[in-house]
Amino acid sequence: MNRDDQHRARMPFPSRFLPGRGRVHAIVLALGVAAIVPTTLVDRSLGQPRPDDRPDxxxxxxxxxxxxxxxxxxxxLSPYAGPLRKLLPDHxxxxxxxxxxxxxxxxxxxxDLGHGRSLVVTLKAPLxxxxxHLxxxxxxDDRPRPVFITEVRTPAGQLVFLDKVQGASGDRLLVGVGAR
Known part of the structure; x- marks a missing residue:
C-alpha cells in the first residue's frame, strides 16, 4: 500500500470520493441543507397571532x-364626577x-357590595x-335565586352601565362592567 492509499484509508468515507476542492463544496452544501431543512419542517405559524379558544x-x-x-x-369617584353627574343628575x-x-x-x-349583596361577572366564550360576552x-344572601341576571355583549374596551331601581325609595344600583 503506497502513501496515498494509506492517506485515503484514514479519510472519512465521503472524502475518499471527492477531490480536495470538492470536499469544501460538499461540506458547504451539507451545512446549507442542515440549516434549511429544519426551517421547512417548523410550523409556519410560530410567532404569528392565532385565534385562541380561551382568550384572557x-x-x-x-x-x-x-x-x-x-x-x-x-x-x-371624584375623578369621574362630571360624567357620572351627566348620567344621573340630581343623585x-x-x-x-x-x-x-x-x-x-x-x-x-x-x-362584594355589602349588606349580603354581591355582583358576579362571568366571562363567556368570545364572540x-x-x-x-359577559x-x-x-x-x-336573603334570596335563593339571583336578583337579576343580564347578558352583556360589547366590544372589548367599552364600559357598559346597567341601571337597576332598588325599592320604593327610588335608589338606583348602577353597575359598571367591561373587559379589555
Whole structure:
C-alpha cells in the first residue's frame, strides 16, 4: 500500500470520493441543507397571532348607589364626577364595591357590595369580531335565586352601565362592567 492509499484509508468515507476542492463544496452544501431543512419542517405559524379558544381578558365590575335628591359624590369617584353627574343628575353617588381581575372563558369575578349583596361577572366564550360576552348577576344572601341576571355583549374596551331601581325609595344600583 503506497502513501496515498494509506492517506485515503484514514479519510472519512465521503472524502475518499471527492477531490480536495470538492470536499469544501460538499461540506458547504451539507451545512446549507442542515440549516434549511429544519426551517421547512417548523410550523409556519410560530410567532404569528392565532385565534385562541380561551382568550384572557381584564374584567372590571363596580357597583354604585345613586340616591335621588342628594348631591354628595363619594371621594373615590371624584375623578369621574362630571360624567357620572351627566348620567344621573340630581343623585348622590356612593361606591359600593369594585373588582378587577384577568379571566379566561367561563371564569367568574365576584364583587362584594355589602349588606349580603354581591355582583358576579362571568366571562363567556368570545364572540365574532372580537366582542366580549359577559354574564352579570346580582346575588342577595336573603334570596335563593339571583336578583337579576343580564347578558352583556360589547366590544372589548367599552364600559357598559346597567341601571337597576332598588325599592320604593327610588335608589338606583348602577353597575359598571367591561373587559379589555
Amino acid at each position: 381578558r381584564d374584567v372590571t365590575v363596580f357597583g354604585l348607589l345613586a340616591e335621588p335628591g342628594k348631591s354628595r359624590v363619594d371621594p373615590m 348622590g353617588l356612593t361606591l359600593l364595591g369594585a373588582e378587577s381581575r384577568r379571566l379566561t372563558s367561563n371564569e367568574a369575578l365576584s364583587c 365574532e369580531g372580537g366582542k366580549v 354574564c352579570v348577576q346580582l346575588l342577595d
